[in-house]
Amino acid sequence: MTIGRRALIGIPYLWLLLLFLVPFGIIFKISLSDITLAIPPYTPTLDLSEGWPGIRDFLRQLDFENYVFLTEDALYWKAYLSSLRIALVSTLLALCVGYPIAYGMARAAPEWRPTLMMLVILPFWTSFLIRVYAWIGILSTEGYLNQFLQWIGLIAEPLQIMNTPTAVYVGIVYTYLPFMILPIYATLERMDDSLLEAAEDLGCSRLSAFWIITFPLSRSGIIAGCFLVFIPAIGEFVIPSLLGGSGTLMIGKVLWEEFFSNRDWPVASAVAIILLLILVIPIILFQKTLEKNQEADA
Amino acid sequence: MTSAVAAARPAEFAPWNDPAQTPLIRFENVTKRFGDFTAVDDVDLAIYRKEFFALLGPSGCGKTTLMRMLAGFETATEGRITIGDEDMAGIPPNRREVNMMFQSYALFPHLSVWDNIAFGLKRSDMAKDKIPDRVQEMLRLTRLEKFARRKPHQISGGQRQRVALARALAKAPKLLLLDEPLGALDAKLRQQTQFELMDIQEKTETTFVIVTHDQEEAMTVASRVAVMDNGKVIQVDTPARIYETPNSVYVADFIGDVNLIEGNATLKPDGLVRLAWAEGAPEIIATAGEGLTDGARASFVIRPEKVAISAERPEGRNNVVQGRIHDIAYLGNISTYHVELPGGQIMKAQTVNNRRQSRRGFTWDDEVWLSWTDTAGLVLAG
Ligand SMILES: Nc1ncnc2c1ncn2[C@@H]1O[C@H](COP(=O)(O)OP(=O)(O)OP(=O)(O)O)[C@@H](O)[C@H]1O
Ligand SMILES: [Mg+2]
Numbered sequence: 001m002t003i004g005r006r007a008l009i010g011i012p013y014l015w016l017l018l019l020f021l022v023p024f025g026i027i028f029k030i031s032l033s034d035i036t037l038a039i040p041p042y043t044p045t046l047d048l049s050e051g052w053p054g055i056r057d058f059l060r061q062l063d064f065e066n067y068v069f070l071t072e073d074a075l076y077w078k079a080y081l082s083s084l085r086i087a088l089v090s091t092l093l094a095l096c097v098g099y100p101i102a103y104g105m106a107r108a109a110p111e112w113r114p115t116l117m118m119l120v121i122l123p124f125w126t127s128f129l130i131r132v133y134a135w136i137g138i139l140s141t142e143g144y145l146n147q148f149l150q151w152i153g154l155i156a157e158p159l160q161i162m163n164t165p166t167a168v169y170v171g172i173v174y175t176y177l178p179f180m181i182l183p184i185y186a187t188l189e190r191m192d193d194s195l196l197e198a199a200e201d202l203g204c205s206r207l208s209a210f211w212i213i214t215f216p217l218s219r220s221g222i223i224a225g226c227f228l229v230f231i232p233a234i235g236e237f238v239i240p241s242l243l244g245g246s247g248t249l250m251i252g253k254v255l256w257e258e259f260f261s262n263r264d265w266p267v268a269s270a271v272a273i274i275l276l277l278i279l280v281i282p283i284i285l286f287q288k289t290l291e292k293n294q295e296a297d298a
Numbered sequence: 299m300t301s302a303v304a305a306a307r308p309a310e311f312a313p314w315n316d317p318a319q320t321p322l323i324r325f326e327n328v329t330k331r332f333g334d335f336t337a338v339d340d341v342d343l344a345i346y347r348k349e350f351f352a353l354l355g356p357s358g359c360g361k362t363t364l365m366r367m368l369a370g371f372e373t374a375t376e377g378r379i380t381i382g383d384e385d386m387a388g389i390p391p392n393r394r395e396v397n398m399m400f401q402s403y404a405l406f407p408h409l410s411v412w413d414n415i416a417f418g419l420k421r422s423d424m425a426k427d428k429i430p431d432r433v434q435e436m437l438r439l440t441r442l443e444k445f446a447r448r449k450p451h452q453i454s455g456g457q458r459q460r461v462a463l464a465r466a467l468a469k470a471p472k473l474l475l476l477d478e479p480l481g482a483l484d485a486k487l488r489q490q491t492q493f494e495l496m497d498i499q500e501k502t503e504t505t506f507v508i509v510t511h512d513q514e515e516a517m518t519v520a521s522r523v524a525v526m527d528n529g530k531v532i533q534v535d536t537p538a539r540i541y542e543t544p545n546s547v548y549v550a551d552f553i554g555d556v557n558l559i560e561g562n563a564t565l566k567p568d569g570l571v572r573l574a575w576a577e578g579a580p581e582i583i584a585t586a587g588e589g590l591t592d593g594a595r596a597s598f599v600i601r602p603e604k605v606a607i608s609a610e611r612p613e614g615r616n617n618v619v620q621g622r623i624h625d626i627a628y629l630g631n632i633s634t635y636h637v638e639l640p641g642g643q644i645m646k647a648q649t650v651n652n653r654r655q656s657r658r659g660f661t662w663d664d665e666v667w668l669s670w671t672d673t674a675g676l677v678l679a680g
Contacts, residue, residue, distance in 0.1 A: 197371055198404035200391045202418035202469070216408050 024276070031269035032062035042265050066270040076254065076271065080278065083251040086165065086240075087233040090172040091180075094229045095222065097173060098180030102221070103214075105181070106188035113189075120178050132171055132242050139167050139243065163245025171239035172229075179228035187221030188214070220293040227286040235275055251275055311521060312536075313346035320383070322347045322473065322505055323368065328377035330363055330529075337363045339529035340377070350499050350506045352516035355526030356552075361509040362401070364526075365475050368507065369398045382472065392421075397471040401478045401509075403462040405450040411461050412437075412446040418469045436464040439498060456487050463495075467502060476508040480515065492518050513553050517541070525549050541601075545588045547678050550599040555634075557605065557645050563596035563677050571677040573598050576641040583616045587678035600675030602646035607635055607660065608667050615669045621645065623664045635660060637668055 033042040044061040047054055070076045105116045123131060138144045139161045146158040161167050191214065199209040237252030244250070251271065258268035313319040321344035330338040338360045345351045353361040366372045367379060370391035379386045381396065397418065405414050415436050419429045437443045440460040445453050450461065459479060466474055479495070480488045496519050499506050510516050516523045517537040524534045525548075533545045544550035551558065561575030565586060572581040573596060582598050590596060612618060624644060625636035628651075635647045647668055649659065660666055 192402065192404065194400050194402050194404040195406060197369075197391070198398070198400055198406070199417070201369055201396075201398050202465070203392045203421035205392060208421075213406060 027269045027272055029062070030265050031066055031267075031273050032064065033266045034061070034065070035264050035266050040265065041263050066266045067274075069267060070270055070274065075249075076251075079249045079251045079254045080274070082249045083234050083236075084278075086168060086172070086248070086250060087230050087236075090169050090176070090233050091226050091230040093169060094173045094177055094180040095226060098177055098225060099184055099218075099222070101177075102181045102184035102188055105185050106191075117185075120181050124178070128175065129238065132175070132239060135167070135171055135174065135243060136162065139170065162243065163247050165244065165248050167243035167245075168240050168248050168250075171243045172233050172236060175239065176229040176233060180225035183224035183228065184218055184221035187218045191217055220289065223289050224286070227282060231279060231282060231286070234279060311348070313349070314344070314522065319346055321345055322349075322382055323507075324378075324380045325364075326378040326380075328364075328367065328374045328379060330360070330367060330372060331375045336529050338367070338374075341529075341531050343524065343531060343534065345505065345507065347505055348503050350496065350508065350519055350521045352520035352523045353507065353509045353526060354513055354516040354523050354552075355511065357511060359526045360529040361511075361526060362477055365398070365477055365507065365509055368473070369396055369475055370394050395472040396475060397466040397469055397473075398475040399462050399466040399477065399479050401481060403450075403458050405458060405461055405465070407450055410447055410449055411442060411453065414450070414461055415464045415468050417465060422469055432468060436468045439467070439501070440464040455482050456491070459483065459491070463498070467498070467504065470502070471504065473505045473507065476506060478509055478511070480510075480512075488515070489518075495519055517553075525552060527552075543587070543676065544599070544678070547597050547599065547680050550676070550678065555602050555646065555648075557598075557600050557602060557675075559598040559643060559645075561596065561598065563590060563592070563594055565590070565592040570672055571596070573677050576639075576643075579619065579639075579641065580617075582675075582677075583672050584675040584677050585673050587676040590677060590679050594679055596677045596679055598675055598677050600670060602634055602648040603632075603650075604670055604674040605645065605647035606669050607637070607647040607649060608669070609660070609664070611667050612669045616672055617674075618667060618669045619645070620665065620667055623660055623662055623666060626660070626662065633659065635666070637666060 030042055033044065035041060036043045044058045046058050050057075101120070105113060105120075108116055136143070140146075141158040141160065141162065143162075145161070146155075149155045150158065161170075195213050195217070196209050199213050200206065204212060235252045235255075236250060237256050240248045240250040240253050241256070244253075255268055255271050255275070258264050258271060262268075313321075323343070323345040325341045325343040328338060328341045328343075329336065341364065353364060355361055363372060367374055368381070368386075370386065370389060373387065381394070386394065406417065409417065412433055416429055416433045419432055424432065433446075434443075437446055440463055442457065442460055442464060445457060445461075450458055453461070459482065463476075463479065466476075476495075480491055483491060492515060495506075495508075499519075508516070508519060517540075520537060522534060523537055523540050525532045525540065527548055533540060533549045535543075535545075540549065540553055544553065547558065550556050559573070559575050559582065561573040561582070563586075564572045564574070564581075566572060569586060570583055571586045571590065572583055574581050575598065584598055584600075587599075606612065611620075619639055621637035621639045623635055624638040627634040627636070630651070632648050632650050635649070637645050637647060639645055645668055
């Protein structure tokens with residue numbers, strides 16, 4: 001291998017090292033420290049001027065106390081579980097909403113497809129924060145949704161949607177829907193229409209042809225879409241804090257509070273490390289399926 | 299070159315000549331329009347049981363559309379299609395005893411060869427325990443036993459094509475539609491597969507309708523050929539008759555190599571025609587084609603292999619012209635001489651090279667005589 005090629009391959013590794021491993025190392029180190037009233041608000045801090053004994057002293061003071069603490073307080077594992085549940089349910093909801101949209105786009109006349117694609121991507125052009133705020137205007141007790149429902153006479157009293165898990169589901173599904181639609185659309189659009197005709201020709205009804213042919217063939221898109229929604233949803237902070245109120249417990253919110261309200265950096269770091277470990281499993285699974293799909297396509 | 303050697307099948311198979319036979323498929327004044335474009339134009343067609351029927355025509359003439367109407371993927375704008383005396387209007391593809399082998403094969407990529415072949419059987423009323431036997435039979439017929447467990451992307455193009463055939467045949471349909479089934483194969487494999495197809499068709503006694511734009515293929519496999527142009531069926535006949543007695547200049551020109559000479563026709567009482575084709579040249583005497591009227595503008599058509607070439611003026615023939623060799627195409631088994639006639643027309647004459655390195659026949663710029671019998675060529679209207 002020439003030096004040039006090695007350098008080329010080295011760049012992404014360097015990138016990973018700088019932007020992932022180094023921050024990870026720093027966070028991990030903080031998670032092993034103790035809280036103190038200082039700047040930065042943890043101890044020990046590494047002071048290289050004292051040489052070897054200093055480093056040894058520093059290492060001796062690190063421990064897994066914070067991790068033990070996380071297991072002792074029920075709040076944390078409840079928050080993890082609740083985040084997992086909310087992420088899982090949102091992913092399923094996004095799939096149920098996104099699949100028909102992707103299917104409709106793939107079945108639309110070819111000249112319409114770029115426009116439809118545009119409509120899916122369009123929300124990205126405004127700030128995520130503003131879009132979530134807009135949902136407050138829709139979902140609150142005096143919001144548009146309640147006004148509308150009262151106006152058509154469906155309900156007498158306004159519904160309490162804001163500050164409930166429902167609002168969080170709405171927010172997450174809304175925000176991450178494009179990540180579900182786009183990969184599914186990509187697989188559906190690539191599918192050869194004559195496969196469905198062949199299935200029909202061999203005795204399938206339209207509906208069973210969908211379940212036997214279309215659905216399995218869009219599996220790779222479904223898997224990609226689900227991971228793309230699930231992984232960011234689990235650590236979501238903005239949506240539960242703006243729409244979920246105090247009623248929803250999510251690990252992202254706990255993390256925020258540890259950092260900024262309690263200024264307990266070590267515990268917050270431990271929370272973050274555990275979250276990362278939880279996410280590593282689906283991320284590895286995701287990579288595996290991606291690789292498998294690439295092999296199948298080749 | 300074109301060969302009219304489909305005579306491999308028994309000569310007596312000709313249900314279209316037997317008034318007692320009823321056709322399996324009938325197209326009655328069928329028209330299909332896409333918007334204001336007419337893809338199939340007022341087609342009448344009858345196809346009989348056990349026939350190997352070929353639809354032949356240039357690209358875009360409506361062959362696939364005709365086929366898709368039989369399978370149920372398109373509905374006729376006008377007219378009636380019946381299969382086994384049942385009107386097909388409104389019957390969806392999954393309820394027709396018709397199976398189609400798709401041009402792109404359309405194999406299900408996520409299913410194994412075995413499951414692809416079993417696909418239709420699982421959705422039929424066949425008993426579950428009978429399915430493996432039937433699949434095995436199909437695998438044997440198409441010589442795919444070794445590949446049963448593979449996925450479509452793990453087999454070759456030719457094998458894929460055989461899977462598509464096996465899958466379409468598995469349900470033992472009344473009618474099998476094949477849309478350019480051999481399009482993706484190289485010439486050698488193609489020829490071999492044509493014979494396999496004929497063999498399978500005979501063994502299974504299924505009615506085959508094949509779409510092709512390769513005339514040689516149509517001539518090889520088919521019991522009858524329909525030549526189409528612009529959504530219309532121009533002629534339906536056996537390969538030999540299509541080749542020897544085309545009903546129009548279009549068909550004559552489309553099938554095989556042909557010499558065309560335009561002129562004015564005069565009908566003679568004995569069924570022959572005189573064609574005045576050039577100032578001062580002797581009139582051509584030939585057989586009258588279908589629908590030729592006296593005194594009309596007409597074309598004389600003759601196949602190059604029916605034109606004899608000689609150095610001396612031949613005796614005892616009515617049709618003799620002299621010319622100069624303009625070009626020679628040596629094709630190994632035959633040679634085609636392009637001879638320039640005094641009027642400037644080019645006439646092709648073919649000879650069989652049945653002797654290896656025989657005395658060199660003719661060469662460029664030789665003065666030669668071309669001749670043919672009165673019945674060798676046809677005069678067709680137009
Ligand atoms: N769905 C459709 N909408 C509009 N026009 C169509 C449609 N399907 C076919 N056509 C037109 O009808 C004509 C006949 O098409 P068809 O596919 O039957 O041709 P073909 O004879 O099978 O040609 P080829 O040999 O190229 O396959 C073509 O001009 C085609 O453009
Ligand atoms: Mg076609």
